Amino acid sequence: MKLGVVKETFPGERRVAIVPQNFVDFKKLGLDVFIECGAGSGAFISDNDYKKAGAEVVSSREEILRNADIVCYVRGPGADKNNLNDLNVLKKGATIVGMMDPLANPDIIQKVAKSGVTAFALELMPRVTRAQGMDVLSSMATIAGYRTVIVAAYIFSRIFPMLMTAAGTLLPARVFIIGAGVAGLQAITVAKRLGACVEAYDVRPEVKEQVQSCGARFIELGIETKEASEKSGYAKAMSEEFYKKQREMMFKVIESSDIVITTALVLGKKAPVLVTKEMVERMKPGSVVIDLAAERGGNCELTSPGEIVDYKGVKIVGLINTPSDIPIHASLMYSNNIKNFLKIIIKDGQLYIDKSDEIVTGTLVTQNGEIISEMVKKALVKT
Ligand code: NAD
Secondary structure (H helix, E strand, C coil): CCEECCCCCCCCCCCCCHHHHHHHHHHCCCEEEEEEEECCCHHHHCCCHHHHHEEEEEECCCHHHCCCCCCEEEEECCCCCCCCCCCHCCCCCCEEEEEECCCHHHHHHHHHHHHHHHEEHHHHHHCHHHHHHHHHHHHHHHHHHHHHHHHHHHEEEEECCCEEEEEEEEEECEEEECCHHHHHHHHHHHHHCCEEEEEEEEEHHHHHHHHHHHCCCCCCCCCHHHHEEEECCCCCCCCHHHHHHHHHHHHHHCCCCCCECCCCCCCCCCCCCCCHHHHHHHHCCCCCCEEEEEEHCCCCEEEECCCCEEEECCEECCCCCCCCHHHHHHHHHHHHHHHHHHHHEEEECCCCCCCHHHHHHHHEEEEECEEECCHHHHHHHHH
């Protein structure tokens, strides 16, 4: 079978869907790889690197799309207007694999369905142990969580660790992390390694132990509830009354923090606003808010996606497409996830869609002109 990879078109996107390290496995699966010229350049992988690994480098995007049985994307067709036309070019019966954000983009996913392709959206991977090696959200959140702290340290007006020097004692930075999922826990460990004094909060009470095992203090607000967790492990959307109470309870912690890193997300919903203008006003000038939820509307009221807002001396950073800022490792992790996933959907050199496998049914979004995913269908009804 032919595996095609085209250059990502989304503005600023530097990741590539597959890397040469995985070609031994692709060969074992019976896949011949065709990659668009320059597809790896953002991640510093040259056409020659791909050629040496055994790929055929092709200058025409259309040629790849017309001939490939499976096309792997970082961001699927419709992520931007430049790659939506891919749907008109893809070979009949083609399969596409990538991140398609189907819950946030129901109109695009309808177009994907209409085109007749079989589409797998990897963000919908079930959070079960067997699927960990294919969990793109965890991979990207790991990179993003690390990056939040590096950006904070770069912008912060003081240093992170405590230093006792002949020129005086410097107190450690106080970092407060809101949302302790994959990104938040990673941010905790990086901030700890830099010597900060780290506190964290999550609405799901089961996270407390994980926060503590990463070396941070878990802030108890007294409002954490088992009802905040979905069976799938994600946080549930809570009422505006709940969020109001949460903001009130967090006021003091935020006021005494130098750096606030927000990572709080609710699957398929706008991110809750947890840090208000009044809270930022009470932070010391020179402090920093890093909002990793900026693309989902932001956890901070003052966030502007992709920008650094200076509000009375406090900088609010609206991070966007953060994994793409670390393209080599983000691409490597993503490609490993793709490789592991292809091992599930390819048997004896042929596409094998086993609908009794939760990994397959969880991620399969469109097939034979229709939307298959129950989760996406539900999201469509709500829009
Ligand atoms: P996410 O990116 O959807 O959300 C980030 C965090 O924000 C979550 O921890 C969530 O509880 C938190 N949050 C939401 N609303 C909040 C609020 N109002 N205040 C504070 N925090 C709030 O989450 P994620 O990182 O993708 O993780 C989701 C779950 O999946 C977690 O339970 C994680 O441990 C689990 N997981 C399991 C596996 C596995 O294999 N088994 C792999 C990865 C993740």
